[in-house]
Amino acid sequence: MAQKPSIPKGTRDFMPEEAIRRNYIFTTIQSVFEKYGYQPIETPAMENLSTLLGKYGEEGDKLLFKILNSGDFTQKVDSQAWEDKDALRLGTQVSEKGLRYDLTVPFARFVVQHQNELVFPFKRFQMQPVWRADRPQKGRYREFYQCDADVIGSQSLLNELELLQIIDEVFGRLGLKVLIKVNHRKLLSALAELMGAPDKLIDLTVAIDKLDKIGLPSVLEELRSKGITDEAIASLLPVLELKGSNTDKLKVLADLFESIPVGRDGVEEVRELLRYLESVAIQTEVELDLSLARGLNYYTGIIIEVKSLEVEMGSITGGGRYDDLTGIFGLSGMSGVGISFGADRIYDVLLQLNRFPAQHLHRTQILLVNFGGDDALYALGIAQELRESGVPCEIYPDAAKLKKQMAYADKRSIPYVIIAGESERKEGKLTLKNLHDGSQQLLSVGELLSQFQA
RNA sequence: GUGAAUGUAGUUCAGUUGGUUAGAACGUUGGAUUGUGGUUCCAAAGGUCGCCGGUUCGAGUCCGGUCUUUCACCCCA
Numbered sequence: 001m002a003q004k005p006s007i008p009k010g011t012r013d014f015m016p017e018e019a020i021r022r023n024y025i026f027t028t029i030q031s032v033f034e035k036y037g038y039q040p041i042e043t044p045a046m047e048n049l050s051t052l053l054g055k056y057g058e059e060g061d062k063l064l065f066k067i068l069n070s071g072d073f074t075q076k077v078d079s080q081a082w083e084d085k086d087a088l089r090l091g092t093q094v095s096e097k098g099l100r101y102d103l104t105v106p107f108a109r110f111v112v113q114h115q116n117e118l119v120f121p122f123k124r125f126q127m128q129p130v131w132r133a134d135r136p137q138k139g140r141y142r143e144f145y146q147c148d149a150d151v152i153g154s155q156s157l158l159n160e161l162e163l164l165q166i167i168d169e170v171f172g173r174l175g176l177k178v179l180i181k182v183n184h185r186k187l188l189s190a191l192a193e194l195m196g197a198p199d200k201l202i203d204l205t206v207a208i209d210k211l212d213k214i215g216l217p218s219v220l221e222e223l224r225s226k227g228i229t230d231e232a233i234a235s236l237l238p239v240l241e242l243k244g245s246n247t248d249k250l251k252v253l254a255d256l257f258e259s260i261p262v263g264r265d266g267v268e269e270v271r272e273l274l275r276y277l278e279s280v281a282i283q284t285e286v287e288l289d290l291s292l293a294r295g296l297n298y299y300t301g302i303i304i305e306v307k308s309l310e311v312e313m314g315s316i317t318g319g320g321r322y323d324d325l326t327g328i329f330g331l332s333g334m335s336g337v338g339i340s341f342g343a344d345r346i347y348d349v350l351l352q353l354n355r356f357p358a359q360h361l362h363r364t365q366i367l368l369v370n371f372g373g374d375d376a377l378y379a380l381g382i383a384q385e386l387r388e389s390g391v392p393c394e395i396y397p398d399a400a401k402l403k404k405q406m407a408y409a410d411k412r413s414i415p416y417v418i419i420a421g422e423s424e425r426k427e428g429k430l431t432l433k434n435l436h437d438g439s440q441q442l443l444s445v446g447e448l449l450s451q452f453q454a
Numbered sequence: 455g456u457g458a459a460u461g462u463a464g465u466u467c468a469g470u471u472g473g474u475u476a477g478a479a480c481g482u483u484g485g486a487u488u489g490u491g492g493u494u495c496c497a498a499a500g501g502u503c504g505c506c507g508g509u510u511c512g513a514g515u516c517c518g519g520u521c522u523u524u525c526a527c528c529c530c531a
Contacts, residue, residue, distance in 0.1 A: 009522065059529055062455075102531085130531085135455080137525070144531065206529090315531065342531030371489080406491035421489060435491065 010134070010142025018347075021356050022145075025174070025343050026127055029147045032169050033125040036162060038149050041124045043106040045131075049098045055105045055298065055328065063132045065142075066095040099131035103148040104298075104325070104338060111152055111336075112329035120153030127343070139313050139345050150338030152326070157269060160302050160321065161276040163339045167306055167317060168282035170341065175355050177309040178316070180284050183292040184270050185300050185320070187253065190263025191239060191290075194256065195232035203228070205293030208240065212291060216240060239290055246274055246288045253290075273302060298322040304339060308349050316345045364392050365452070366416040366432075367409040372399030378425045382418060382445055391452045393418075409435060418448075 007013065014022060030040075046067055053061055069076075073094045100106050103126045111118065127147040134140060149166060151159040164180060171178045192201040203226040207219050214222075219240070223233050238256065242249050250271055257263025270288060277286060292305050301321030308316055319339030326334040350356055366386060368379040379395055386393045394414075396405045402419075409417050420430040424442070432448060433440045443451070 006522080057529095059455095063529080132530080134530075135528095136523085140530075146531065313531095318531065340531065345531055369489085402489050403491075408491085410491040417491080419489070423489090431489095433490075438491090440490090 008142065010136035010140075012141065012143075021350070022343065022347055024356065025346055025350070026145075026147065028173050029170050029341050029343070030125070030127065032166055032173070033147075033149050035169075036123075036149075036166055038123045038125040041107075041110065041126055042128060043100070043103070043110055043126070045099055045129070046097045047100050047106055047109065049092065049096055051109050051329075052098050052101060052105060056101055060101060063134055064101055065099040065131045065133050066091060067097040067099065068095055069097075100128075101132055102130050103128060103146050103340065104150065104322075107148070107150060107152075107338075108325040108336075109329055111334065112326050112331040115331055121151055121159075122153055123149070123151045125149040139348055141344055145343040147341040147343055148338055150336055152334055152336035155335045157273050157276060157302075159337045160273050160304075161280065163304065163319060163337065164273075164277065164284075164286060165280060165282055167304075167339065168284045171306070172283055174346065174350065176346075176349060176353075178284055178306050179309055180286045181289040181292045181305045181307065182270065182273070182286055183289055183303050184266040185303060186262045186266030186269070187257075187290060188293060190257045190260045190266060191236065193260050193262065195228065195235055197228055197232055200226065200228055208291045209293040211240065242290055246270075246286070249288050249290075250274075269302065298325050300324070301335075301337065311349045311352050313345055313349055315342070316349060317341045364394050364412065364414045366391060366393040366418055367405070367412075367414045368393060368395040368418045368420065369402060369405050370396040370399050371421045375421050375425055379418070379420050382420060382430060382448070385445060385449060386452065389449050389453060406435075 049064075049066065052064055056063070076093045077090065078093065107124065107126065111122065125148060127145060129143050129145050131143050134142060136142060149163065151162075167178075167180055188205055189198070189201060192198045192204050195204070197204070204223070207222045207226070210222070211219050220233055223236075224230070238252065242252060250267055253263065254267045257267060274286070274288075292303060299320040300323040303320035304318065305315045306317035307313075317339060319337070321335065321337040323335045324332060325336055326332070368383050370376050370379060376395070376399065383393050383395050396408060406417065415435055417433045417435060418430050419433060419440075424430050429442050429444050430448065431440055432443055432451075
């Protein structure tokens with residue numbers, strides 16, 4: 001059916017059941033954020049393009065959704081750019097706004113813009129959709145929600161610790177087994193330095209990020225193709241083959257980076273974080289993984305990634321420290337650290353594992369049959385009393401056949417039906433039917449309320 | 455952005471080497487002595503076969519393009 005309406009690729013509608021389950025994820029995450037003292041903020045779906053461009057690297061710029069200028073957008077187009085087919089220049093001429101790509105950069109803008117109104121260190125959370133013009137795939141959408149918590153204006157590693165605690169608690173409450181991977185940008189920098197190729201940091205991280213996926217030989221091959229010398233690669237080997245406990249790994253790294261200051265810093269910070277971790281006893285395993293290299297180029301300190309241990313899926317939560325994100329917007333010296341829960345992927349994981357709790361507390365408990373006329377008014381009164389007692393109920397809007405009304409209750413999985421027609425009304429009573437076992441009882445309104453009070 | 459697969463009623467799918475009015479199941483709607491659902495029986499509605507173009511006497515079926523969905527790469531939540 002070609003005429004059937006549709007939605008843009010990579011976007012989704014959510015049916016009631018899905019929406020309820022998504023809310024369960026959001027409220028779970030939100031309640032943990034609040035428990036640790038994070039405050040909510042919201043920012044607009046669109047930002048000025050100048051705020052977004054250049055913050056996510058060249059790849060990220062290509063994935064930004066741009067909003068066409070309103071009115072006659074051809075006004076500012078210079079014909080030369082058109083003739084040259086210079087998409088980049090044309091783009092900036094016809095579009096000045098874009099949909100946000102994540103919540104972190106808009107947050108940085110927010111902090112700089114409102115710096116005089118905020119109390120630092122500022123802890124905020126934000127749960128809003130973001131948009132990426134990516135090609136959709138499994139677990140990858142063009143519109144998806146991020147649930148971010150960030151602390152800005154504090155360099156303490158206690159913040160990193162707190163974020164790890166939050167991750168632990170969120171996934172604990174959701175009943176998911178996960179692994180937290182931790183790395184440090186400085187360790188990666190030190191690695192590049194060790195190889196004598198500090199300028200190849202990006203190539204290096206991109207390549208070793210794939211270690212899990214394509215294996216060591218292919219990674220080495222890729223490094224070679226990027227023009228990294230065999231000698232340099234050889235110096236990298238002990239790190240790529242790093243094994244054992246976190247402390248073992250740190251020991252090897254400490255030796256390796258003895259003469260590299262950034263490396264020593266990195267080792268020291270990771271060591272300190274792990275020490276803090278011992279004193280709070282979280283359930284989730286935290287693993288130092290040198291192959292963890294998050295793509296975003298603003299991370300400068302600890303980087304964090306969470307993977308499901310039960311379902312094959314990209315990372316479901318990520319984050320890290322960025323020393324100078326606000327610097328781009330003219331406020332330097334503001335260190336921040338944050339994490340982002342990928343609600344949509346968490347949904348997919350919970351769905352695959354069938355881990356959603358059966359929660360129908362808030363669903364309609366009772367359907368009141370509508371017989372029309374005075375009977376409908378009588379039912380209306382009962383409904384009002386039920387609602388005042390906190391029992392969710394609804395009246396069938398039309399005086400349709402009883403059969404139809406019963407079928408409606410059945411399809412909606414409403415557990416009880418109240419049948420109150422002329423005979424019940426004259427007695428001041430009602431018939432309560434349990435749809436699960438089919439039993440019925442004749443009750444007064446008072447008896448009904450006390451039955452549902454518990 | 456690169457490479458590949460896919461697309462037929464609301465949904466899941468049939469549809470023979472191209473050949474009359476394109477089928478099933480489930481779902482939907484109505485009915486089976488007009489106050490009783492989930493089971494059963496009967497009936498009906500619902501498709502310009504993703505879209506555009508081409509080959510052919512004839513296309514759901516073959517070819518090209520386009521869009522959608524899915525997968526891998528890139529990147530990422």
